[in-house]
Structures are given as structure tokens and as C-alpha cells.
Amino acid sequence: MQNVYDFKVKKPNGEELSLKEYEGKPLIIVNTASKCGLTPQFKGLQExxxxxxxxxxxxxxxxxxxxNNQEYDNIEKTTEFCQVNYGVNFPIFAKIDVNGSKADPLFTYLKEQKRGLLSKRIKWNFTKFLVDRNGQVVExxxxxxxxxxxEADLTKLL
Known part of the structure; x- marks a missing residue:
């Protein structure tokens, strides 16, 4: 894979979506959870x-x-929670794994492009990846x- 636009992801209804739909746009890609102490970050992301x-x-x-099982089993509950509590209107996709043998290929790629402090592994909810207009992971x-x-890093990409 050359960049994030080469991947397909699943929408909440299970349909596949090519990230080519976002080609030429800067992205923040984030793993989320509805019942986490960091869940209020939805507010900042929405802002x-x-x-x-x-x-x-x-x-x-x-x-x-x-x-710690901090996400609803039902994706409809997840999307409703995000919309009702934080006004989220950016895309929320189907629930995924970010680590392990069942990790979503997109997140495997993201982790390969930018390691964490001590390892590639994602350590918790709300790990965020900043992607430039060319689909390259920059941070x-x-x-x-x-x-x-x-925001300061993001505005350099706009």
C-alpha cells in the first residue's frame, strides 16, 4: 500500500467504503470508545x-x-451516543480491532508508518493519526x- 487512500473500511451498515473518497483531503483518523474516560475528546474532535x-x-x-470493553456492542448505540452527547457529525465507521491478529489493515498500516513512544502497538482509545492531502501519515x-x-500541526496541512 502506498497511502491511506488505498484502503477500504466498513461503514456501520457493513458496506465497504474506499478511502479514495477522501483523496486530497487531510485526515485525522482515530480509534474511539463511547464509555472511556477520554470520551469527552469527541467534543474537541467535533470542534x-x-x-x-x-x-x-x-x-x-x-x-x-x-x-476494557468500553464500546457498545451495537454500532447504532455507538453512533447515537456520539451524536446525542457530542454532536458528532463526522463519519463513524464499523467497530474494529486496532491491535492483534484481527487488527484492521488500515490501523496496521498507520502503526507501521508512525510508531508510538515505545512500540507500534496502540495503547488505548483515542490514539490519533494525522494524514496529509497525499495520504501520508505525518504524525x-x-x-x-x-x-x-x-491544531497547529493540522493547520500546516490545510
């Missing part, structure tokens, strides 16, 4: 989306239940990095 979507920013949320942010702290 970035509202502020920069007119400059082509897309935020792609991927629910993950690998960290990885740990779970405790608030979305507002990404």
Missing part, C-alpha cells in the same frame, strides 16, 4: 471538524472495544493528547 471542514478536513472515527498522537493540541 476541529466544524472549524476546518470547509478547508477539506475529514475526521474518521473507528470504534474499538479492545481496551501520531497518544490518547491523552487533546484534539486542540493537534
Amino acid at each position: 476541529l471538524y466544524e472549524k476546518y471542514s470547509d478547508k477539506d478536513l475529514e475526521i474518521l472515527g473507528f470504534p474499538c472495544d479492545q481496551f 501520531r498522537y497518544g490518547p491523552t493528547i487533546e484534539p486542540s493540541k493537534i
Whole structure:
């Protein structure tokens, strides 16, 4: 794979979507969870989306239940929770694994492109990857990095 646009992901209804749909747009790709102490980061992500979507920013949320089972089993509950509690209107995709033998290929690629502090492994919910308009991963942010702290790096890509 040459860049993130080469991947396909699943929408909540199970349909495949090619990330080529986002070609030429900067992306923030994040693994999310609805019942996590970091869940309020949805608010900051939504604020970035509202502020920069007119400059082509897309935020792609991927629910993950690998960290203390902090995601609903039902994807409809997940998307409803995000919309009702945080006004999320950026895309939320089907629930995935980000680590292990069943890790989603997109996240395997992201981790290969930008390692974490000590390893490639994603350590918790709300690990964020910043992708430029060419589909190249330019930065990885740990779970405790608030979305507002990404803004300076993001604006360089807009």
C-alpha cells in the first residue's frame, strides 16, 4: 500500500467504503470508545471538524472495544451516543480491532508508518493519526493528547 487512500473500511451498515473518497483531503483518523474516560475528546474532535471542514478536513472515527470493553456492542448505540452527547457529525465507521491478529489493515498500516513512544502497538482509545492531502501519515498522537493540541500541526496541512 502506498497511502491511506488505498484502503477500504466498513461503514456501520457493513458496506465497504474506499478511502479514495477522501483523496486530497487531510485526515485525522482515530480509534474511539463511547464509555472511556477520554470520551469527552469527541467534543474537541467535533470542534476541529466544524472549524476546518470547509478547508477539506475529514475526521474518521473507528470504534474499538479492545481496551476494557468500553464500546457498545451495537454500532447504532455507538453512533447515537456520539451524536446525542457530542454532536458528532463526522463519519463513524464499523467497530474494529486496532491491535492483534484481527487488527484492521488500515490501523496496521498507520502503526507501521508512525510508531508510538515505545512500540507500534496502540495503547488505548483515542490514539490519533494525522494524514496529509497525499495520504501520508505525518504524525501520531497518544490518547491523552487533546484534539486542540493537534491544531497547529493540522493547520500546516490545510
